[in-house]
Amino acid sequence: MSFEQSRVYTTSVLPGDATDSSQLSEVEEQLRKFILSFYINNLYIYREQLRESVLTRRYLLEVNMGHVLLYNEDLGQRIVEEPAEILPLFEAAAKDVAKRIAFTSEDEQQETIIPSIQVVLSSDANPLSIRDLTARHISKLVRIPGIVISASSLSSKATVVQLMCRNCRHLLRHDVSGGFSGLQLPRKCQGAPISGADRNDCPPDPYVVVHDKSQFIDQQVLKLQESPEMVPVGEMPRHVLLTVDRNLCNRAVPGSRCTVLGIYSIYQNKVKAGGAVAIRNPYIRVVGISVTGGEEERNNARFTEEEEEEFLEMSRTPDLYEKFAASIAPSIYGHSDVKKSIACLLVGGSRRLLPDATRLRGDINVLLLGDPGTAKSQLLKFVEKVAPIAIYTSGKGSSAAGLTASVQRDAATSEFYLEGGAMVLADGGVVCIDEFDKMRDEDRVAIHEAMEQQTISIAKAGITTVLNSRTSVLAAANPIFGRYDDMKTPGENIDFQTTILSRFDMIYIIRDEHNEDYDQSVAKHVMNTHIHGSRAVVEVEGEIPLEKMKRYVRYCRAKCAPRLSPEAAERLVSHFVEIRKSVHDREIHTNERSSVPITVRQLEAMVRVAESIAKLHLAPLATEEHVDEAIRLFYASTMNAIGQDSNSRKVSEDVHKIEAELKRRLPVGYSTSYNTLLREFVQGHHQFSKFALDTTLHVLERRDIIQFRHQRQNVFRSAP
Secondary structure (H helix, E strand, C coil): CCCCCCCCCCCCCCCCCCCCHHHHHHHHHHHHHHHHHHCEEECCCHHHHHHHHHHHHCCCEEHHHHHHHHEEEEEEEEHHCCCHHHHHHHHHHHHHHHHHHHCCCCCHHHHCCCHHHHHHCCCCCCCCCHHCCCHHCCCCCCEEEEEEEEEECEEEEHHHHHHHEECCEEEEEEEEECCCCCCCCCCCCCCCCCHHHCCCCCCCCCCCEEEEEHHHEEEEEEEEEEEEEHHCCCEEEEEEEEEEEEEHHCCCCCCEEEEEEEEEEEEEECCCCCCCCCCHHHEEEEEEEEEEEEHHHHHHHHCCHHHHHHHHHCCCCCCCHCCCHHCCCCCCCCCCCCHHHHHHHHCCCEEEECCCCCECCCCCCCEEEEEECCCCHHHHHHHHHHHCEEEEEEECCCHHEHHHEEEEEECCCCCCCEEHHHHHHCCCEEEEECHHCCCCCHHHHCCCCHHCEEEEEEEEEEEEEECCEEEEEEECCCCCCCCCCCCCCCCCCCCHHHHHHHHCCCCECCCCCCCCCHHHHHHHHHHHHHHHHHHHHHHHHHCCCCCHHHHHHHHHHHHHCCCHHHHHHHHHHHHHHHHHHHHHHHHHHHHCCCCCCHHHHHHHHHHHHHHHHHHHHCCCCCCCCCHHHHHHHHHHHHHHHHHHHHHHHHHHHHHHHHHHHHHCCCCCCCEEEEHHHHHHHCCCCCCCCCEEEEEEHHHHHHHCCCECCCCEEEECCCCC
């Protein structure tokens, strides 16, 4: 045991590596030379850019890091390693050069006051995931992709503060460092003693801020979240705070996909009682931001010349439409029409802005309603992989706020701010909603506006705004009874209101029918997939691999916006009138309104589908051939669903008639053969369908009115 106190003994051996001011001025001189002398193809890029920015009073210089590294690798590396020290020198050098360029004489340079010029950096370096940011990246330049999920309102941040002593009126200008760090005021007055006294009698903490004489810049706080496709399964998406200032403010809104270049910094939050004093919270001070998501990505997508040639050659393939549909979820057997509709949904129609500022959507919405085990969820999962931007969500786990937008309160400032939901984050892509029927009605109502007007209006907690949600919706749902009941109409099977059904361009009722040939084919396909694994899928996949399909979809959406030809429009008009007339006649005949509505929205749906088929072939005009295929798909989907209405109603009427006749002919305790019933009801003068007879016997058996005996060849009536 030692009685000595635990001390650390130190002695001065070598001087520290203090930053020499001459080194900093040398770096500033190098940066000045870079702005003045860097050129590509005999064009002095930054000199011209700086002249233009001063003349237009924008005071901004956008610098590519690749150019700095090309000019002087050590200088570029130093910017990456010490951005907080070098960037103020860069801005000072830019301001000095701007004075030289804009004003030739020295008198003009001295008289004219140019505000500080913001240097915005851009880079093509490999991006870093938010979850890969560690302590070794602190104070370094990092490049991070993600989605902006919330944006604060603009606030004013002081850069130079004018201080005044409340006792002796001494004025002091104080520079404020960037970031979240607070302002440390001097504890003592820095002024000279009053009237020759040997000391200053000003009290401690004498300085107050004179706001009118201080200088401020705009600042905004954003929250950046990982892209959904970068989040590992089972993990929560990570997010990081961003601070942007001056010209970078208001560049990104909630839902924007962007790549951020910034300085990974730390700040001290308010220390709570019992909290760790030495812990600091990370944030990124943004020095460059490029918005790459949603509509911007669709318009500014980049493709190599080889890719464009390949895609143009691919578009000239005669059976491209069939191949593309066959390449969608190749591991799933059949459903050819559903796959063709999904191909149309991925590509989308053409959006229009009318002269009266009315917007007509180009995105296609599809509803898959069917029995369990018909691979609806697998189709949704495949679309999530193929679509350039996609979000998958389940109906039971989705609330109205989670789908549209929510209002949150900032813990630090107690201000309200918006956080975008799934429909906002998928702007320019596809939202896949599984278990659509399990959603609560009040949550489902929230997406009505997003599906048709493609906007989300928010009026909560004093925030009134409109967010973009230009997205397609692919929804999958089960009938109300779990399985589709043939005894009931589609209106009784589908537990959706007319308002939501009319917003879907195509509605598919997928039945799990018992057909021996079909069952044989499906079973063989499933077994083949299980035995041979991925090889079997490759054989089915045909021409287009998944990654190529994804790039082709992006190319179609970016480069092509077809219109209807006059002949095609004429054909659509005549078909729409014919469809409305047939549905009207059917309603009069059955004396009931159709559960699936046919409105002008369905006419627009056929226009969108025809345009999407033309867009898939990169055709500038949608011809009559494209319109015919769109009408065929419409008949196979929505009109087929309406047709189920009359079929099920006829079967229901036949079942009631057969039941009454059977009870009259077969007293309790008596039996008859199945073949006799088949001969009397189906082949006799009644001419009922065999399906109606089998359905009636099945219903009576479930009610315990009849029993089957002798391997279902004999029917015995057991109860009244």
